[in-house]
Amino acid sequence: xxxxxxxxxxxxxxxxxxVTVADPYRWLEDGDDPEVQQWVADQNRYTRQALDARPDRxxxxxxxxxxxxxxxxxxxxxxxxxxxxxxxxxGADQYVLALRSLDAIASQDSSPxxxxxxxxxxxDAAVAIDWFEPSPDGTMxxxxxxxxxxxxxxxxxxxxxxxxxxxxxDDRIPNTRACSVAWEPDGSGFLYTRYPEGDEYHxxxxxxxxxxDPAGDPVVWAEHVTAETWPSVDLSxxxxxxxxxxxxxxxxxxxxxxxxRAPDAGWRDVIAGVEVMSTFSFDAAGTGLIGTTTLDxxxxxxxxxxxxxxxxxxxxTTIVPERDRVLGALTVAGDELLVVxxxxxxxxxxxxxxxxTLLGAIGxxxxxxxxxxxxxxxxxxxxxxxxxxxxxxxxxxxxPFSPSSVPESGRHDGKTAGIPPLAVSQVTxxxxxxxxxxxxxxxxxxxxxxLDTPTILNGYGGFAIAETPVWxxxxxxxxxxxxxxxxxxxxxxxxxxxxxxxxxxxxxxxxVFDDFHAAADWLVATGRTxxxxxxxxxxxxGGLLVGAALTQRPDLCAAVSCxxxxxxxxxxxxxxxxxxxxxxxxxxxxxxxxAWLHAYSPYHHVVEGTAYPATFLWTAEGDTxxxxxxxxxxxxxxxxxSGSIGDRPVLxxxxxxxxxGVGKPVSKKADEQADVMAFxxxxxxxx
Numbered sequence: 001x002x003x004x005x006x007x008x009x010x011x012x013x014x015x016x017x018x019v020t021v022a023d024p025y026r027w028l029e030d031g032d033d034p035e036v037q038q039w040v041a042d043q044n045r046y047t048r049q050a051l052d053a054r055p056d057r058x059x060x061x062x063x064x065x066x067x068x069x070x071x072x073x074x075x076x077x078x079x080x081x082x083x084x085x086x087x088x089x090x091g092a093d094q095y096v097l098a099l100r101s102l103d104a105i106a107s108q109d110s111s112p113x114x115x116x117x118x119x120x121x122x123x124d125a126a127v128a129i130d131w132f133e134p135s136p137d138g139t140m141x142x143x144x145x146x147x148x149x150x151x152x153x154x155x156x157x158x159x160x161x162x163x164x165x166x167x168x169x170d171d172r173i174p175n176t177r178a179c180s181v182a183w184e185p186d187g188s189g190f191l192y193t194r195y196p197e198g199d200e201y202h203x204x205x206x207x208x209x210x211x212x213d214p215a216g217d218p219v220v221w222a223e224h225v226t227a228e229t230w231p232s233v234d235l236s237x238x239x240x241x242x243x244x245x246x247x248x249x250x251x252x253x254x255x256x257x258x259x260x261r262a263p264d265a266g267w268r269d270v271i272a273g274v275e276v277m278s279t280f281s282f283d284a285a286g287t288g289l290i291g292t293t294t295l296d297x298x299x300x301x302x303x304x305x306x307x308x309x310x311x312x313x314x315x316x317t318t319i320v321p322e323r324d325r326v327l328g329a330l331t332v333a334g335d336e337l338l339v340v341x342x343x344x345x346x347x348x349x350x351x352x353x354x355x356x357t358l359l360g361a362i363g364x365x366x367x368x369x370x371x372x373x374x375x376x377x378x379x380x381x382x383x384x385x386x387x388x389x390x391x392x393x394x395x396x397x398x399x400p401f402s403p404s405s406v407p408e409s410g411r412h413d414g415k416t417a418g419i420p421p422l423a424v425s426q427v428t429x430x431x432x433x434x435x436x437x438x439x440x441x442x443x444x445x446x447x448x449x450x451l452d453t454p455t456i457l458n459g460y461g462g463f464a465i466a467e468t469p470v471w472x473x474x475x476x477x478x479x480x481x482x483x484x485x486x487x488x489x490x491x492x493x494x495x496x497x498x499x500x501x502x503x504x505x506x507x508x509x510x511x512v513f514d515d516f517h518a519a520a521d522w523l524v525a526t527g528r529t530x531x532x533x534x535x536x537x538x539x540x541x542g543g544l545l546v547g548a549a550l551t552q553r554p555d556l557c558a559a560v561s562c563x564x565x566x567x568x569x570x571x572x573x574x575x576x577x578x579x580x581x582x583x584x585x586x587x588x589x590x591x592x593x594x595a596w597l598h599a600y601s602p603y604h605h606v607v608e609g610t611a612y613p614a615t616f617l618w619t620a621e622g623d624t625x626x627x628x629x630x631x632x633x634x635x636x637x638x639x640x641x642s643g644s645i646g647d648r649p650v651l652x653x654x655x656x657x658x659x660x661g662v663g664k665p666v667s668k669k670a671d672e673q674a675d676v677m678a679f680x681x682x683x684x685x686x687x
Contacts, residue, residue: 005046007025007039021598021604023571028632030629031621031629039632040652044652044653051675056677060477063480064477064669065667067477068473068670072087072088072095073087074086076100078384079136085097086132089114092666094666095129096116096118097115100113105386122147124667125667126657126668127147128149128664129143129144130145130146130662131153133181135183136187139159139161140158144156144176144178149663153179154174155171155172157171171211171214175196176193182234187210189209191206191208201580203230221242223246223267229247232245237286239260241259242258243257243289244257244258248583249583250463250501250505251464253276255272256269257311276293276295277294278294283304283332284334284381287308290337291330294497295313296322297322299496299498300322301320302352320337324343325343326466333384334378334383335353335383336383340376345468347368347371362401368387369391370392370424374388383402384401386398391470392476393419395471396471419480420444420480423445426438426441427441437489438488440469447479453528454529454684457516457523458487458488461512461516462505462512464492464494465494467488467490478677488519512545516536517552517553517556520534520557531557532685535560536549536559538563539563540564540660543562544566547562547567550602550612551602552600554611557613561616563676566630567631568604568634569602606634614648617631618654619632619654619655620660621656622658635652651679
């Protein structure tokens with residue numbers, strides 16, 4: 001290959017807590033600078049010349065388009081006998097808001113009625129639904145729409161008729177990113193969260209009446225412990241009680257309640273100021289709270305308490321005690337409780353009575369299989385509802401249920417477009433400190449992994465997010481061609497409870513990287529692949545993971561895909577919404593925490609003359625979570641420092657009119673992943 005486009009290097013350094021920190025490519029931080037835009041254009045051209053020349057890229061693209069064109073259901077919300085879904089119709093570019101009846105789902109005659117297709121709002125389909133919330137009676141839906149991948153939602157309201165006809169109201173509320181909405185019982189309005197104009201923080205709860213100017217909406221809750229405090233809101237079925245969950249960092253969830261009949265009494269704390277994760281909702285009668293908490297139970301327990309009584313945690317009633325399974329989502333379904341329980345990163349759905357009796361599981365005797373629950377919703381009165389699951393072998397499964405029985409024949413499956421049978425297994429391996437780590441291995445059923453098997457290792461390890469079974473066209477396509485795909489359940493996730501999360505955050509972050517290195521070493525040591533056939537892949541926090549891997553262990557693998565990554569851990573809180581993450585990573589303004597971050601920050605550990613693995617960094621100009629400056633600066637530094645650019649190229653692609661991933665049209669996703677697959681086969685020497 002020809003050398004990459006030249007990049008101007010400057011002498012820039014800061015002295016922080018007595019340490020000199022060099023930053024030679026700081027000028028690449030300003031994405032609006034014409035010089036930076038020209039540099040990006042040159043890098044994109046260089047990357048396109050390299051990847052478009054790969055003989056298999058078109059074939060990867062064609063197969064990925066077919067797999068991404070399969071119908072996918074992302075979530076479902078039940079109101080009465082209606083299930084509102086966010087789903088991608090076969091061949092569509094974006095998720096639509098659709099409507100299905102529970103009876104139709106149960107009979108597997110569940111072709112949806114499309115209520116709102118955001119892709120019609122732009123020629124390139126780069127308009128997306130970010131979130132939605134139906135009214136209690138299912139006659140209206142509030143939803144957030146954004147453009148270009150920004151996730152900067154504008155709230156709109158749809159009126160849905162009995163025949164699924166739709167009227168769009170004039171109400172428009174901007175700055176409603178990831179909005180939480182609680183409808184009034186009569187549908188006259190709702191409580192909702194909104195950001196101040198031009199402010200990435202100080203998310204506040206407001207009240208809106210349909211037809212009113214949102215500029216005059218009164219504030220309901222704004223008691224921010226920090227600027228980054230993240231509230232969500234709920235209303236009791238009769239509208240009397242307001243419930244606010246306030247995330248103060250990733251391991252502290254404060255919960256507050258207000259009696260609207262006695263507003264002068266003010267807000268009452270259900271729990272506050274304690275490093276625990278607690279999520280509550282109203283019970284079926286609306287007279288009490290029921291929820292999950294990690295208080296005195298790192299793996300979680302289900303508790304209940306009255307709304308009008310004491311909220312001292314000592315007075316809470318435990319319904320489902322802590323066990324060896326990690327408790328996840330909880331849904332009130334008539335007189336039953338549905339609880340997601342995770343064991344070794346595989347979900348099951350349990351049915352419990354409010355008195356703490358286990359009634360059984362959803363699905364056949366083996367449960368829902370090797371799957372993840374991505375959505376679960378029920379009507380509070382009838383108890384009827386639907387669960388959405390995904391697995392490595394299927395885009396979605398819909399499981400209708402009622403309190404009395406759940407026949408296996410009621411399941412509705414997504415189609416799999418001729419994907420050959422896949423073998424899925426779970427293995428364990430020791431990390432550097434001896435901790436046992438779990439890992440999924442996925443490959444075609446007739447493939448026996450060996451030294452010549454092309455392998456992708458993926459991980460995340462952060463923010464209490466578990467690596468559970470997932471539908472991925474990339475995994476399916478890779479395995480279909482004979483490859484092995486490995487997903488490691490690193491510390492920092494929630495695979496084994498909050499203690500597992502704590503073991504991989506803040507001062508313990510290096511554990512995550514050690515776990516990942518050990519996963520790669522285990523795959524090679526056990527003969528399932530070789531260094532020359534091993535690639536690593538990560539995005540977002542996973543991009544930080546692979547960035548740390550390539551700088552700490554350049555010998556680990558042959559190729560790296562680093563997507564929408566976080567890589568400059570010294571300046572990260574200064575950009576976009578990244579101060580939300582200082583509780584997870586640490587704050588570089590604090591001396592001790594700066595030391596943690598500086599010890600592994602990938603951008604600050606690139607060593608000139610090192611033969612790093614071939615690296616493909618990809619990002620997007622509309623990313624409002626992780627600023628694309630991280631990928632730009634890292635690409636420039638690696639290109640300048642690498643000892644063998646010709647043999648192990650460093651490529652950068654910055655996509656236009658796209659963001660962190662939410663709302664990205666299928667056409668852009670297929671381009672992105674075809675690039676990654678072609679890059680990997682090129683660098684792993686696979687035809």
